[in-house]
Amino acid sequence: MLLNGLGDESGSDDGTNGFEILTFLHRVRHVGLSILSIHVGVAISATDATAIYNYPLGSNANYTFALNIPDGSNDLYFHLSGPASYSWVGVGTGARMENSMMIVAYSSADGKNVTVSPRLSSGESEPVYSTSIDVTLLDGTGLANNTMTVNGRCNNCTSWKTGSLDVQSSSQPWNFALGPSGSSVRMLRSDSKTASIERHSKYGVFNVDMVHATGGSGSLPSSYTTSQGTQSETFKSDSNWPSIIHAVAACIAIIFLFPFGAILLRVYPKSVRWHWVNQTLSSCIAIVSLVIGFYLSTQFTKSQSWGSTHQIIGIIILLAIIVQWAMGFWHHLQYKKTQSATKFGVVHRYFGFIVIFLAIINGGIGMSWSYASTGAIVGYSVLVAVVSAVFIGLLGWARLGSRRGAKGFDRQSEEELSDYRTLGDDLNSDMDRATAWR
Ligand code: HEM
Ligand code: HEM
Numbered sequence: 080m081l082l083n084g085l086g087d088e089s090g091s092d093d094g095t096n097g098f099e100i101l102t103f104l105h106r107v108r109h110v111g112l113s114i115l116s117i118h119v120g121v122a123i124s125a126t127d128a129t130a131i132y133n134y135p136l137g138s139n140a141n142y143t144f145a146l147n148i149p150d151g152s153n154d155l156y157f158h159l160s161g162p163a164s165y166s167w168v169g170v171g172t173g174a175r176m177e178n179s180m181m182i183v184a185y186s187s188a189d190g191k192n193v194t195v196s197p198r199l200s201s202g203e204s205e206p207v208y209s210t211s212i213d214v215t216l217l218d219g220t221g222l223a224n225n226t227m228t229v230n231g232r233c234n235n236c237t238s239w240k241t242g243s244l245d246v247q248s249s250s251q252p253w254n255f256a257l258g259p260s261g262s263s264v265r266m267l268r269s270d271s272k273t274a275s276i277e278r279h280s281k282y283g284v285f286n287v288d289m290v291h292a293t294g295g296s297g298s299l300p301s302s303y304t305t306s307q308g309t310q311s312e313t314f315k316s317d318s319n320w321p322s323i324i325h326a327v328a329a330c331i332a333i334i335f336l337f338p339f340g341a342i343l344l345r346v347y348p349k350s351v352r353w354h355w356v357n358q359t360l361s362s363c364i365a366i367v368s369l370v371i372g373f374y375l376s377t378q379f380t381k382s383q384s385w386g387s388t389h390q391i392i393g394i395i396i397l398l399a400i401i402v403q404w405a406m407g408f409w410h411h412l413q414y415k416k417t418q419s420a421t422k423f424g425v426v427h428r429y430f431g432f433i434v435i436f437l438a439i440i441n442g443g444i445g446m447s448w449s450y451a452s453t454g455a456i457v458g459y460s461v462l463v464a465v466v467s468a469v470f471i472g473l474l475g476w477a478r479l480g481s482r483r484g485a486k487g488f489d490r491q492s493e494e495e496l497s498d499y500r501t502l503g504d505d506l507n508s509d510m511d512r513a514t515a516w517r
Contacts, residue, residue: 128294130287130308134255136162140226142255144170146287148237148246149297155233156217156297159184163225166258166267166450167276169206174252174284174312176200178241180212183276184229185258185267186222193220193227196272199241204378208273211240217299230299246293250286252312257281259319263455275381277450278322283314321371321378322449326442328368333396333438334463336361337431338470345477355407362404369397381448389448392441399434403427439463 134142145158159182161168171181179200184193197212212233219230237244245251256279258267267274291308336357344354372393376382382390410423442463446456 128292129300130289130292131300131303131306132253132255132285132287132309132311133303133306134283134285134311134314136257136281140164142168142257143303144253144255144285145299145303146292147295147297147299148289148293150294152297153235153237154297155236156231156299157182157233158219158228158230158299158303160226160228160303161257162260163222163227163266165260165280166264168227168258169256169279171200171206171254171256172239172242172244172252174254176204176206176254177202179206179254180236180239180242181206182212182214182229182231182233184227185269185274185276186227188268188270190268191222193222193229194270194272194274195220195229195231196274197233199239201241205276205278205380207380209240212236219299232297244289246289249288249290250310251289252284253287254282254284256283259450263452265450265452267450273380275379278319278378279317281314281316284312286310286312319449321375325368325371325375326445326449328364329372329438330442332361332365332368333400333435334442335466336364337435338466341431342470342473346473355411358404358407362400365400366397369393387448389441389444392437392444396434396438396441399430399437403430403434406430439467 129145129147131145132143136142140162142161143158147156148154149156157170159168159170163186167183167185169181169183171179173179177200181198181200183196183198183206185196186192187194195214195216196208197214198206199209199212200206213235215232215234217230217232219228221228237246259277259280261280264277267276286309288308340354340357340361343350343357372390376385376390381387406423406427410421410427413421413423443456443459446459451459
């Protein structure tokens with residue numbers, strides 16, 4: 080009856096696989112050893128009663144999680160380790176982020192130790208540090224040989240505010256994740272348990288035979304080379320793609336396409352119509368990218384209070400783009416009625432450059448805020464400097480040409496006039512006359 084009961088726990092009726100046989104044998108051994116330990120005082124070794132999960136990450140580096148629950152205890156003895164080339168390493172209960180109890184580890188500020196941050200997750204966004212999870216750090220915790228290691232005891236952790244572990248389960252799901260890595264990333268280094276972490280570059284789910292992990296009086300083995308009592312479920316490479324789309328689209332629209340609109344008006348083909356089309360399209364791209372910025376803001380503890388410099392400047396820029404477009408449009412309507420320059424046209428002309436300058440600064444602030452590496456920020460600065468030099472050079476050249484009385488800067492070319500006649504619109508002439516640099 081006892082054996083039947085143990086066999087039934089796998090909950091599987093579709094044939095027996097290797098993992099289940101091992102699980103079954105382990106339980107027989109586990110029960111046997113418990114009986115022995117009552118009668119002759121033999122304790123099972125830490126290695127036998129520990130579930131170990133290894134995930135190879137290439138270059139001889141592993142993600143490792145190991146778990147032991149002492150007999151009759153609610154404490155979790157755990158080992159968590161992973162390469163320090165990832166910004167952080169983490170483990171969590173359950174197959175999803177939602178309601179998961181997580182342990183996240185990252186380098187300390189001096190790069191010589193690890194900071195261990197127990198967190199609770201409410202869904203697919205940054206888990207929040209929680210003082211309700213009590214972790215005691217044990218020997219072996221630290222950062223050495225490019226590996227972050229945590230040996231710890233999570234006290235009374237079989238249940239937490241938003242969930243619990245099934246310690247009888249042969250396949251209790253756990254999840255793991257690794258922070259960003261690579262040359263474009265600045266590694267997180269902080270002594271604060273509430274430090275903001277970036278979205279994972281890898282995550283996965285594995286199952287733990289909790290019965291295999293139970294036994295002994297609480298200790299961890301010294302070696303974790305072979306997986307035991309665990310089974311890999313899923314593994315996924317990930318990236319913070321909304322952040323990439325937000326950054327690339329905002330920079331292309333505001334730092335590249337907006338000045339390009341000034342070239343269309345002043346250098347070639349000196350067309351108000353093309354200026355208007357370009358600025359309208361780039362405003363739409365900018366607005367979509369900034370709306371993605373609003374979504375991103377809901378993902379991180381650092382941005383959920385909406386008070387950071389990057390967000391405030393970004394929101395000012397968003398409003399400025401709308402005002403800038405409206406001023407151009409209003410100027411055009413007024414010009415149609417009065418055939419003369421308006422003050423909106425003049426403000427529109429200079430305000431545009433202020434918006435572009437603010438956006439350049441805000442892009443740099445955003446990168447630093449998202450832990451971009453110094454190399455990536457230098458690359459951004461060089462690119463912006465080159466693009467700005469080309470645009471300023473072209474506009475300066477066109478302005479000089481107009482001062483020397485070159486045709487076309489403040490007079491519409493025949494080609495453009497015929498274009499505008501075809502459209503039945505007077506856009507070309509009005510903007511040009513009203514805003515020409517004289
Ligand atoms: C800033 C921190 C984090 C953010 C913004 C974040 C965000 C997300 C997002 C957007 C997804 C869905 C991805 C997809 O559809 O492919 C996801 C999935 C997942 N994340 Fe995170 N995550 C963070 C931290 C963590 C941590 C610390 C862990 C574990 C230790 C973790 C484990 C997982 C797992 C297992 C999934 C797949 C299951 C699920 O969708 O819930 N995440 N995360
Ligand atoms: C001109 C306006 C803006 C520009 C040029 C801009 C550009 C950037 C850049 C370059 C990054 C770095 C991305 C990375 O390194 O992965 C970033 C990050 C971010 N931006 Fe913006 N942004 C602007 C406006 C906004 C606005 C209006 C918001 C929301 C109110 C916002 C929210 C964010 C957030 C939350 C991040 C952090 C993402 C992370 O940590 O992964 N941004 N932005």
